[in-house]
Amino acid sequence: MLIFRQLFDASSSTYTYLLGDSLSGDAVLVDPVFEQVRRDAALLHELRLQLRWTLETHVHADHVTGAWLLRERTGSRIALSRHSGANGADLLLDHGDRVAFGGRYLEVRATPGHTNGCLTFVLDDQAMAFTGDCVLIRGCGRTDFQQGDAPTMYRSVHEQIFSLPADCLLYPAHDYRGLTVTSVEEERDWNPRLGGDSNVDDFSGYMKNLGLPHPKKIDVAVPANLNCGRPEAGVVDAGDPAWAPLTFTFGGIWEIQAHALEEAGERVQVIDVRQPDEFDGSLGHIRGAKLIPLDQLAARSGEIDAGRPVVAVCRSGARSAQAVVMLQRAGFGEVANLAGGMLRWRAEGCAVEGGAA
Template identity: 70%
Template sequence: MVFRQLFDAPSSTYTYLLGDAVTGEAVLIDPVYEHVRRDAALLRELGLRLIATLETHVHADHVTGAWLLKQRLGSLILLSQAAGVHEADRLLAHGDRVAFGTRCLQVRATPGHTDGCLTYVMDDERMAFTGDALLIRGCGRTDFQQGSAGQLYRSVQQQILSLSPDCLLYPAHDYRGLTVTSVAEERRYNPRLGGDASLADFEGYMTNLGLPHPKLMQIAVPANLRCGRPESEAALPQEPTWAPLSFSFGGVWEIQPTALAERLAAGDVQVIDVREPSEFSDGFGHIRGARLVPLPELVARSGEIARDRPVVAVCRSGARSAQALVLLQKAGFNELANLAGGMLRWHAEAFPVEGAAHWRSP
């Protein structure tokens, strides 16, 4: 099975990618709206097809990426029938199963933080995704969104801590950088729900938390009741329109050699080659019309680069030019792309070069 744990820093939210290596089918648990490009890039690079997004509950601290992923990748939206949402494709109840390829997740209702909280347990019960019902050495709050301390206590004890002691638990959030725990650890060390903590102990603890409401609650909850669908198209993330670009998991917009050749023929892009002078005039040569600005000089010479035309950065393999994009973004450039594969790919696809004294296959 393919497994990745992804993170959104502003809301301290974890998104989980689960993929079946046999069929290539995958699901995402708790995707975040601002990271749809990142998640789609990872799926593409791993050769996976997203069939569904799953929510552990209606979040109050971030907007889900479920609707946007559905528009871009055709994935279905799944969450609890008790959540009261619109735009969902399948509403889940306790005991349901969500299949992806040869694997599946068991659905366990774990209300208490909200009415619609679900925990997803892998078919072999070696991993469980607990949402906010159980955090690492903590749990979700119970003072808004239909919260109930008594209900949460019973949910955790009966549906999560009843799993095998070595079952790994992955929460929806962590605010200290912790990534995973286990049933055995939480049974022993969770200060709210572990050890000999009784229902009365837990209710007393939760009643006196005194936490402020999440800052984005008034925005996130209504949006998440629509599964992340924006109220207007104007709110949708803007994609580059000057060329067909792809977004990499490394956070870089890339242009393929064929697309760059078309844009060069149209004369509406500028190519900045960030290799050393010897590389520019020997070996691979350079792309016709490219301007040499070695990477160590790029920041100091950024004023030489026009800001009214898109910039494509180029190097031998695409590594140095990816760093060039970071520097150009900091310098205020907006329309940027990296030549995917660099001059290696350009040569491999037999596009013309200038200044090549010789070339050998790497």
């Protein structure tokens, strides 16, 4: 079964696409964003997928790719067009190549016009295609910089994308209106630039008169992306918390495992957000934990030392995850959730006070 997720970076209005093969656990990411690498890595972990490839539809001008950082973190490989001009890729792609992930693959179609190195990735059964900035939803990428050429884009779209089955779903690299997906038939019929009875002259005239400003991040993004997102020094501060070994979840919460919390000892303060009868009930509680029920946490957050890391605890980890959010809103910077709560703490044999034998 195909695993598919559409992810979004709000600051650049960029879509990243995760495709995975459920049988093998192999996965690819199309157009990852540097600032979203932690999110993407968390999702891969939670879906039990191994990232094999990051794929670029083109050298982006509006954001820095996460390809290099994902390679550093996961061991994935980087692939993009041979005509991109980029350095540092593991594989340079040509029209007609295939990128495999488990028993599935993406077909590579060269679709220049926005840049020389634009690619469209077509799923093996032609049920979906990832068009980058070539075809957007009722629009297309601009053709006024980075080797842009309107006639070339027109031919790319009509020969390589509009030739796909009518019901093939098209997923763009960006959308600025909250739209998520379109289809070949829709864009052939209704794209105001490329569809209907528009010919190459109509399209070229349209594109010459867009009058758009250059992307805000172009001076930073393009040089970085020509090195596959590798920082100039080759080192990046991930910004991960240093006070304990934590894991970031796709839900946006830092978590600590039971034995890591046990080893941290008095360096951290444990806030138990259960009710008093639970705190003294059959599961017991962690030695030294301070009881502040979740419904009292906002009013009593001043009782917590803002200068020491905080770990929130509940029965299963659900209520304490909300406690983490509340404490972060209250200005606490070093906060984590006990993964699995007291249920996992006891299951792993960690010390408790009170509770049933």
